[in-house]
Structure formats: structure tokens, C-alpha cells
Amino acid sequence: MLIFELSEPTRRNSSQAPLEDAAVADIPQEFLRNEPASLPEVSELQVVRHYTRLSQRNFSIDTHFYPLGSCTMKYNPRACNKYAMLPGFLMRHPQSAVTTGQGFMQCLYELQEILKDVTGMKGVSLTPLAGAQGEFAGVAMIRAYHDSRNDHNRSEILVPDAAHGTNPATATMCGFKVREIPTDDNGDVDVEALRAAVGPHTAGLMLTNPSTLGIFEGHISEIADIVHQAGGLLYYDGANLNAIVGKVKPGDMGFDVIHMNLHKTFSTPHGGGGPGAGPVGVNDRLLPFLPIPMVARDGGEYRWLTEHDLPQSIGRLSAGMGNAGVLLRAYIYARLLGKEGMNRVAEYATLNANYLMALLRSRGVDMAYPKRRAAHEFIVTLKALKDETGVIAMDVAKRLLDKGYHAPTVYFPLLVPECFLVEPTETESKQELDGFADALLGIIEEARRDPQLVQSAPHTTPVKRLDEVKAARELDVVWNDG
Amino acid sequence: MPFIPHTESEVREMVEVIGVDSIDDLFEEIPEKLRAQALSAVPQGLNEMDIGRVMMERAGSDGVYVNFIGGGAYEHHIPAAVWELTTRGEFYSAYTPYQAEASQGTLQLLYEFQSMMASLTGLPVSNASLYDGASALAEAVLAAVRAKKKATKILMPRTISPVYRQVVNTIVRNQGIELIELPFSESGGHTPLEMVSQQATDDVAALVVPQPNFFGVLEDVGALTDWAHDRGLLVIGLVNPMAMALLEPPGSWGTQGADIAVGEGQALGVPLSSGGPYFGFMCCNQSLIRQMPGRIVGRTVDTEGTPGYTLTLQAREQHIRRSKATSNICTNQGLMVTAATIYMALLGPDGLRRVAAQCHANTRQLLDALGQIEGVEKLFDRPFFHEGVLRLTQEPVAVLRALEAQGIVGGIDLSGDYPQMGHTLLVCATETRTDADIDSYRTHLERIMSRRRLDPPCAQKVAGNV
Structure with missing residues (x-):
């Protein structure tokens, strides 16, 4: 039932609107709308019940194990929400003077310092609104750097073929051509292919480490040298920062610029797809180009750094200073963890991934890179199961929902057939991992015994498997009661 | 250990299953010279009581003022139910609804949101939201340039917020797109047709029309829209959704209506919060749907014919099309949109x-x-x-x-x-x-x-x- 189907003409929530119907006679008729928008006319109880029930039709971290590879679905501490939503923070208008926001700005300043330390970079700007916007800012800085040196022939960004789709999409948005670098049999960047690809046209290389294949790129120093010697810069996609936080700093690996996904590593909520926050960090040579505004501390006071302070900045990315509320949540999380807690994140994320991988392997599940140590995630390949039973990875993913587990990321990275990318995160207990392993093994048994049962899954979710082809062909994206 | 549930005996069992002696051994593939020095700028950890004290003190020192500022972000009453429901863990801690069958709550809500926004703007199609109003305008500019193929200029009245114009410039300039600023009337504070009609339109993809504009002034949206359409330009309406409860929506401007409507959604149930998180919205004509960036939710049926909801037209997006995607965006501001949808349902x-x-x-x-x-x-x-x-x-x-x-x-x-x-x-x-x-x-x-x-x-x- 849609909220619109509960609607009844003239029903109103009089406690939620001004009691009087103010006159707007000074606005001439030609500017006014002729008929009201067709919003639902429902009572407050109907609204509360409807959206409470809708919420119950979701899987979430609070209700289910959610081992979605590359997405770092760890617990979002409630304290982060509570203390980011204090009235002094919520009520502040973004255009108010800095004198009305010193407490808020102190939090942001300290978060900048924490992120610089964790990444080993020289400067951090918190303004990008999400990981992809952080990527945009990072690549735009690479472009601004080359332009500032009148080095205008650097038209190409290199990305590994296993990269996240955002990497090539971002390079295009920044006006670059994209060249893919193949992956070798061990899952590492093919260093010889990279050596052959770089040249005076190379603006930079975008790399995730640990890679999207869930393994640490051991040749990183060599790769950095190759790119730097060609005059290019090295971009760190921080999607997998959770695997190394406190253990390795991207700055020490030779990266010039990095974005972080605070909704992953710093545990801010994913909220059904957003909001995120994608701060960028840079080394010395990119400092002048950081996006504005940033927070500076002069004496005991905090102020915004703007275009007046950073005339070479790539500019502004949002009307305000970024996703302030998300940044506050990340700050609170960092303070709760502290330095010793921060070190443990990567340790236990890696422990959980390797334990689950070892457990599954010992029970006959194939790994894409069995000889490699998992970082915080690993790739299962179900190709043998498909060959044997006809059951594909997506079927197994759907059947996992019946068993009360959110499915891992399916069919990414694109180069491994019938794959699952599994990322348990550090906040899951051994019992949860054991339960997941049992469920997956149970499904593999089912696939052998009764493939149809798995192929027609899910059976217990609010809807059965959805017709996605119909959704795209007979497009219905807006409700219409006509 | 904050948020880590492992006991010592569990850790021993787990490393044994892996076949190593300690957690440290799991990092053996990382070259020794790259191992990080200890963190120096991260303070010692606090417990919840102590961080609560720090945050209450800082929020308290910022105080609460009587606010007469607008300029794109507005203080409105937010019904108590909005954030009580929005921060339910099932909404708060869910991810992008890739597994549709396990995400019907979020997906149906997004479909309801799309329907409400389409109705408010008078256009037939909506996406599931973008980052904020300024970046939504940048995405609309990029969509218009894609739709017009060769044209690379955009007419931007100076009655649009200066910071919006700066953001658009940051985002689109690397693709060779030129923003041409239009002057405004000093007496009316609007963009008069006489001034716009001086403007050459060769190589121009679209005209942006704000309503109300940054000064709060109402523009002659019908005349501007018709002028642009007569010259083969697209029209991007930049609107405040709250204003749409009263004002003529972009879909009805002039004889054909605007082609795209975008704006800042914060007024619909999202707190001011020093500038974010907010959400941007984008609605458009049927003919432009494949140029639309961001997530779109579609209604379909399951194997038994029961209606359900799923992400659709994903072939536009970065995880499928990579370097040829409409945008690099993966986000929809799901949580903010949850609040906005509940807000609109409560207000009616x-x-x-x-x-x-x-x-x-x-x-x-x-x-x-x-x-x-x-x-x-x-x-x-x-x-x-x-x-x-x-x-x-x-x-x-x-x-x-x-x-x-x-x-x-x-x-x-x-x-x-x-x-x-x-x-x-x-x-x-x-x-x-x-x-x-x-x-x-x-x-x-x-x-x-x-x-x-x-x-x-x-x-x-x-x-x-x-």
C-alpha cells in the first residue's frame, strides 16, 4: 500500500501547520499554481504507522549481518547520532558568523587533524559531500596541479581494470581520457603493463589499496615510482581504508592525494544510500588546490579558509561547508575509538575476513585468490557450483536473504566469474560469522539437492524476486492514480 | 575495545583456524618499511559519557539564535515524528538498496518521494535525490549539455545564488562548459526578458531560471521559458520546493514548461545543521530521463505478480557504464529523503x-x-x-x-x-x-x-x- 492510497480529500494534520491561513494576495495570480500538488492527505498516525511498517521491510545493520564487500557496513554507534543532533548544532544556519559556531568548528578542525594523522597527508579538506565527490575533488586537483605548471598535455588517467566504477567516471567528469591497466594472475597491478602505459600524457593513476580484490598491492612503492617518474600523480581511493587504518598510511605509500569515505571507515550511517562524506587529503604539492572552505585555527579562534586564503583552490563543492552533521558523527566516532581503538579497526576487520575465508575454504568453498592473505574482504567464486548445478551467484545471494543475512556484493569485481565480495567488518562477532558460514554452506547443499529452491529464492522476504527487466522497459517511476 | 566484540579466547580460536600465530601475522604481505608510525594526533579514547560531555559543552557554547537568514537554507518547524521515524535503525543503518527484496521499505519510500517531487515541480519524472541544491544544478547543466550534444554554453542569471554559480563552475569547467552570466534589473531585482534577449544563443544548451531568485524576487518564468524554447534551448528551473506549494511549478512555465527542475530540498524537514547534510532533487521531462544522473526507483512486479520496487535504468550509472556514465554519483541522500517524504506526508x-x-x-x-x-x-x-x-x-x-x-x-x-x-x-x-x-x-x-x-x-x- 502506497501512502497515496491512504489519502482522503480534505483530511488535515492541523497540529503540523500554521493555524491561520495567511493571505498571499500581494503575489499576482500569474505567478501562482492553479491546483495544489497531489501530496497525500493522511493523519499523523497513518503516517507513523505507514513508515514504521515500511522500515520493517528493510534489512539494515541494526537488524542483520550485512557483509557487503567494499561498503564497510559496520555498527553505527548511537552516541554519534545523539550528540551530532544537539540543538546548538542542528539549529545553526550555515551563513551565520563564525562567532556563533566556534564549538562546531573546533570539532571540524580536530577532525581535520585526526584525518591528516591517519592518512599521513599534509592537508585535509572536509567539504566533499560523498566519496565520489571526494574523487572528483582529488582528480580536479591533479588537473589543477598540472595546469599550474603549464603542463597541458597530461590528458590521461590510468585506472586498474578492477577499479570501482567511480574511478573512470570521475576521470571523465574532470575532462580526462581513461586508460585501463590489466591485473596479473595474483590480483596485483600488472607492473610491466603500467610501465608501458605511462608517459608525458599521464596525469595520474587512481588506485585502491588494498585493492577491490581484497588484497594488499605489495608493489605499491614500485608503482608509485613509475608514475612519479613519468610526471604523474598518485591518487588513493580510500574505499578500503578500513583495512589499513592505523597500520599503513597512504602518504607513506607515496600517494599524493586521497579521499576517505567517512560512512565506511568512520562509521557514519549509510542511511539507505546517503548522506556520505568524502574528505580529501593531499601532500605538500597539492596543498594550494584543496577545495574550500576549510577550518583554520588562529590563536584560540576558528575561522573559514576561503578563496582569499587559497586563490588556487579548485573551488567550492557545495553551498555550505560539506555534510556538517556527518562530519560531527565521524568526529565523535574517532574520539570514542581514540588512537588505540583506531589501531584495532584494521586488525579485527582483517581477523574477521581471514577467519571467515579460512572457515569457508576449509568447508570447500572456492576463493578467487586462495594464495593471498585477505585484507578486510575476500572474493568467493561460485563458478564450480554454477557448472555443477546451474545455480548462479545471484541465486545464492537471494537465498541468503531467506536465511536472515544480507547478501555480499555480487558480480563485483567484474573480472572474477560468479563472485561474492565479502566484507564482515570488525564489529561482527565470531558467532555471527559462524552462522553466516553455516548458512552459505547450507545453501550450497540445497543447490545440489534442489536447485530450483535456490533459483526461485527469496521466499521469505516481503516480495519474491522482482522483474528488473520490466522495471526498466515499462518505466513506472512516479505514482499516478489515473 | 570500542565496538569490537571479540574475547581473547575467540581470537585464539580464530587465528588457529586461519593458521597463524597472531593477528600481526595477517599483515605479513605489507612491506615492513610501509608499516605506520603510531598515531600522534588522535587523542586517547573516551567513553560515551565523556564524549557526551564534550559535545554538549561545544553545542551549548554555540548557542541558539533567533534566525532571520535564508539564502537557500531555511528554518522550518519539523514535526517530531519526522526524525523519530527517520532515525529508526532500519532506515538509518541500511545501505543503497541493491538487494531489492531486502530493501522494499527504502525503495517504496523513494518511489513515494519521486512521486511527491514530480507533483510539486509539475514534471513527469524524478530521481531519488542528489547531494544538495548547488551540485544538483551542476548535474542539470551537465545533463543539458549531454542532451544538446555540441552546445557547451549555459546562460546563468546573476540572480542565482553566487555560491551556486561557484559550485557549478567548479564541477563543470573541466568539461569545457562555459557559464555566461546574465545581468539583472537594479529596480526589480529580476532578469528582464529585454536584457536576456540581447544575448546570443549560438552554442548555448540551456537557460537556468530561478524561482524565486536569490533575492526572493519572482522572475517572469513564462516569458523566459518561451524565449529559450523558441531558440531551441533547454530550460532548467531552479526552485525552492516550499515555494512550489504556492507558485506555478516549472512543468507549467510558458507554453511547454521547463525541461528540468532542480533545487535544494532542505526546507522539507531537514534541519539547518550548519549546512548539511541536505539533499538536492532533480525532475525532468520524459525525453531526458536517460540523461538523468543518480538513482531512480521503478515499480515492477515479483514472480507472483505482487507489486514491488527496484533501482532501475542502472545502465546510466558508474558501476555499469564506468567512464561513459552520466555522472560519478553513487549517493542518493537516502536519510534526508526519508525525512522529506515523511515531512511532506505529514503536512499534506x-x-x-x-x-x-x-x-x-x-x-x-x-x-x-x-x-x-x-x-x-x-x-x-x-x-x-x-x-x-x-x-x-x-x-x-x-x-x-x-x-x-x-x-x-x-x-x-x-x-x-x-x-x-x-x-x-x-x-x-x-x-x-x-x-x-x-x-x-x-x-x-x-x-x-x-x-x-x-x-x-x-x-x-x-x-x-x-
Whole structure:
């Protein structure tokens, strides 16, 4: 039932609107709308019940194990929400003077310092609104750097073929051509292919480490040298920062610029797809180009750094200073963890991934890179199961929902057939991992015994498997009661 | 260990299953020389009680002011149910609904959101949201340029927020797109057709039309839309969704309606929160749907014919099309959209219209009251919606500081961005401002203006004003 189907003409929530119907006679008729928008006319109880029930039709971290590879679905501490939503923070208008926001700005300043330390970079700007916007800012800085040196022939960004789709999409948005670098049999960047690809046209290389294949790129120093010697810069996609936080700093690996996904590593909520926050960090040579505004501390006071302070900045990315509320949540999380807690994140994320991988392997599940140590995630390949039973990875993913587990990321990275990318995160207990392993093994048994049962899954979710082809062909994206 | 559940004996069992001696051994593939030094800038951890104390102290020191600032972000009453429901863990801690069958709550809500936004803007298609209003405008510019293939220029009136124009420039300039700024009328504060019609339209993809514009002034949207369409340009409407409860929606502008509508959604149930997180929205004509960036939710059926919802048209997106995607965006501002959808459902068409009307009436009252003070005048003579510009005989920055000392944040100083207009202030009074608030602003402003007027000449010399 849609909220619109509960609607009844003239029903109103009089406690939620001004009691009087103010006159707007000074606005001439030609500017006014002729008929009201067709919003639902429902009572407050109907609204509360409807959206409470809708919420119950979701899987979430609070209700289910959610081992979605590359997405770092760890617990979002409630304290982060509570203390980011204090009235002094919520009520502040973004255009108010800095004198009305010193407490808020102190939090942001300290978060900048924490992120610089964790990444080993020289400067951090918190303004990008999400990981992809952080990527945009990072690549735009690479472009601004080359332009500032009148080095205008650097038209190409290199990305590994296993990269996240955002990497090539971002390079295009920044006006670059994209060249893919193949992956070798061990899952590492093919260093010889990279050596052959770089040249005076190379603006930079975008790399995730640990890679999207869930393994640490051991040749990183060599790769950095190759790119730097060609005059290019090295971009760190921080999607997998959770695997190394406190253990390795991207700055020490030779990266010039990095974005972080605070909704992953710093545990801010994913909220059904957003909001995120994608701060960028840079080394010395990119400092002048950081996006504005940033927070500076002069004496005991905090102020915004703007275009007046950073005339070479790539500019502004949002009307305000970024996703302030998300940044506050990340700050609170960092303070709760502290330095010793921060070190443990990567340790236990890696422990959980390797334990689950070892457990599954010992029970006959194939790994894409069995000889490699998992970082915080690993790739299962179900190709043998498909060959044997006809059951594909997506079927197994759907059947996992019946068993009360959110499915891992399916069919990414694109180069491994019938794959699952599994990322348990550090906040899951051994019992949860054991339960997941049992469920997956149970499904593999089912696939052998009764493939149809798995192929027609899910059976217990609010809807059965959805017709996605119909959704795209007979497009219905807006409700219409006509 | 914060948020890590492992006991020592479990860790021992787990490393044994893996076949190593310790957790440290798991990092053996990382070259020794790359191992990090200890963190130096991260303080020792706090427990929840202690971080709570820190945050309450900082939020408390920031205080709460009586707010007369708008300029793209507005203080509205947010019903208690909105965030009580939005922060339910099932919404708060879910991810992008890739597994549709396990995400019907979020997906149906997004479909309801799309339907509400399409109705508000009068256009047939909506996406599931973008980051914020400014970046949504940038995405609309990119979509228009893609749709028009060769054309790479965009007409941007200077009556659009300066910071929006800066953001669009940051995002689109690397693709060789040129933003051509259009002048505005000094008396009306709008973009007159006579001024626009001087503009050459070779190689122009679209005209952006704000309603209301940054000054709160209403533009002649019908005439501007028709002019642009007659020359083969697309029209991008930049609108405040709250205003759409009263004003003609972009889909009805001129003879054909605007092609794309975008804007900042914050007014619909999202707190001011120092600037974010907010959400941007984008609606468009059927013919432009494949140029639309971001997530789109479609209605379909399951294997038994039961209606259900799923992400659709994913072939536009980065995880499928990679370097040829419509945008690199992966986000929809799901949580903010959850709040907005619940907000719109609670208000309904009548409630939303009443809020918009009350905001307008309060701003009118504010402008009338302040405009009577000596040294303060209302600047533009055109119809407006819920925001207006005042010209002062004093520097706005000093006036705002004096108001702040009285617990009032009094508006946005426009003199940096629009120096030709003199000492100007953009003010707004939403439905949350009472008669007493407005009276207090008037009283304090009157006192501040008169005190400054009476300053002895020597004081003016010190301030460098003579």
C-alpha cells in the first residue's frame, strides 16, 4: 500500500501547520499554481504507522549481518547520532558568523587533524559531500596541479581494470581520457603493463589499496615510482581504508592525494544510500588546490579558509561547508575509538575476513585468490557450483536473504566469474560469522539437492524476486492514480 | 575495545583456524618499511559519557539564535515524528538498496518521494535525490549539455545564488562548459526578458531560471521559458520546493514548461545543521530521463505478480557504464529523503501551502517593519516570495555583529557579492518567527541604526568612513 492510497480529500494534520491561513494576495495570480500538488492527505498516525511498517521491510545493520564487500557496513554507534543532533548544532544556519559556531568548528578542525594523522597527508579538506565527490575533488586537483605548471598535455588517467566504477567516471567528469591497466594472475597491478602505459600524457593513476580484490598491492612503492617518474600523480581511493587504518598510511605509500569515505571507515550511517562524506587529503604539492572552505585555527579562534586564503583552490563543492552533521558523527566516532581503538579497526576487520575465508575454504568453498592473505574482504567464486548445478551467484545471494543475512556484493569485481565480495567488518562477532558460514554452506547443499529452491529464492522476504527487466522497459517511476 | 566484540579466547580460536600465530601475522604481505608510525594526533579514547560531555559543552557554547537568514537554507518547524521515524535503525543503518527484496521499505519510500517531487515541480519524472541544491544544478547543466550534444554554453542569471554559480563552475569547467552570466534589473531585482534577449544563443544548451531568485524576487518564468524554447534551448528551473506549494511549478512555465527542475530540498524537514547534510532533487521531462544522473526507483512486479520496487535504468550509472556514465554519483541522500517524504506526508497539500503562505506573510511583515526604520529601505519593487533585500546606510557587517550580540542572526551581507547595490542585507522570516521576534528585530535594528547615525565624526574617522 502506497501512502497515496491512504489519502482522503480534505483530511488535515492541523497540529503540523500554521493555524491561520495567511493571505498571499500581494503575489499576482500569474505567478501562482492553479491546483495544489497531489501530496497525500493522511493523519499523523497513518503516517507513523505507514513508515514504521515500511522500515520493517528493510534489512539494515541494526537488524542483520550485512557483509557487503567494499561498503564497510559496520555498527553505527548511537552516541554519534545523539550528540551530532544537539540543538546548538542542528539549529545553526550555515551563513551565520563564525562567532556563533566556534564549538562546531573546533570539532571540524580536530577532525581535520585526526584525518591528516591517519592518512599521513599534509592537508585535509572536509567539504566533499560523498566519496565520489571526494574523487572528483582529488582528480580536479591533479588537473589543477598540472595546469599550474603549464603542463597541458597530461590528458590521461590510468585506472586498474578492477577499479570501482567511480574511478573512470570521475576521470571523465574532470575532462580526462581513461586508460585501463590489466591485473596479473595474483590480483596485483600488472607492473610491466603500467610501465608501458605511462608517459608525458599521464596525469595520474587512481588506485585502491588494498585493492577491490581484497588484497594488499605489495608493489605499491614500485608503482608509485613509475608514475612519479613519468610526471604523474598518485591518487588513493580510500574505499578500503578500513583495512589499513592505523597500520599503513597512504602518504607513506607515496600517494599524493586521497579521499576517505567517512560512512565506511568512520562509521557514519549509510542511511539507505546517503548522506556520505568524502574528505580529501593531499601532500605538500597539492596543498594550494584543496577545495574550500576549510577550518583554520588562529590563536584560540576558528575561522573559514576561503578563496582569499587559497586563490588556487579548485573551488567550492557545495553551498555550505560539506555534510556538517556527518562530519560531527565521524568526529565523535574517532574520539570514542581514540588512537588505540583506531589501531584495532584494521586488525579485527582483517581477523574477521581471514577467519571467515579460512572457515569457508576449509568447508570447500572456492576463493578467487586462495594464495593471498585477505585484507578486510575476500572474493568467493561460485563458478564450480554454477557448472555443477546451474545455480548462479545471484541465486545464492537471494537465498541468503531467506536465511536472515544480507547478501555480499555480487558480480563485483567484474573480472572474477560468479563472485561474492565479502566484507564482515570488525564489529561482527565470531558467532555471527559462524552462522553466516553455516548458512552459505547450507545453501550450497540445497543447490545440489534442489536447485530450483535456490533459483526461485527469496521466499521469505516481503516480495519474491522482482522483474528488473520490466522495471526498466515499462518505466513506472512516479505514482499516478489515473 | 570500542565496538569490537571479540574475547581473547575467540581470537585464539580464530587465528588457529586461519593458521597463524597472531593477528600481526595477517599483515605479513605489507612491506615492513610501509608499516605506520603510531598515531600522534588522535587523542586517547573516551567513553560515551565523556564524549557526551564534550559535545554538549561545544553545542551549548554555540548557542541558539533567533534566525532571520535564508539564502537557500531555511528554518522550518519539523514535526517530531519526522526524525523519530527517520532515525529508526532500519532506515538509518541500511545501505543503497541493491538487494531489492531486502530493501522494499527504502525503495517504496523513494518511489513515494519521486512521486511527491514530480507533483510539486509539475514534471513527469524524478530521481531519488542528489547531494544538495548547488551540485544538483551542476548535474542539470551537465545533463543539458549531454542532451544538446555540441552546445557547451549555459546562460546563468546573476540572480542565482553566487555560491551556486561557484559550485557549478567548479564541477563543470573541466568539461569545457562555459557559464555566461546574465545581468539583472537594479529596480526589480529580476532578469528582464529585454536584457536576456540581447544575448546570443549560438552554442548555448540551456537557460537556468530561478524561482524565486536569490533575492526572493519572482522572475517572469513564462516569458523566459518561451524565449529559450523558441531558440531551441533547454530550460532548467531552479526552485525552492516550499515555494512550489504556492507558485506555478516549472512543468507549467510558458507554453511547454521547463525541461528540468532542480533545487535544494532542505526546507522539507531537514534541519539547518550548519549546512548539511541536505539533499538536492532533480525532475525532468520524459525525453531526458536517460540523461538523468543518480538513482531512480521503478515499480515492477515479483514472480507472483505482487507489486514491488527496484533501482532501475542502472545502465546510466558508474558501476555499469564506468567512464561513459552520466555522472560519478553513487549517493542518493537516502536519510534526508526519508525525512522529506515523511515531512511532506505529514503536512499534506494544505499544510505545505499554509507553511509557505505563513513564511511569505511573516517576511512581508518583517520587510514592512524594517523598511520604516530611518536608514533602511526595501530594495526591489517586484513581487517576491518569503525573502527580501534591504539597503542600509551602514556597513552590514557591523550591523549584523551588533544584532548578534542581542541574540539575533539578522541576514546575509550581500555587499561582497553585489557591491553595486551598496550596503545590502538579504533577510527572511519563516513560519517559525513570531510577531515578538519580528518586533524585537525592528527594535534592535532601529537602535543600532540610530546609534551609528549619531556617532560623533571622530568615531567615523577612526572607522575610515569619511
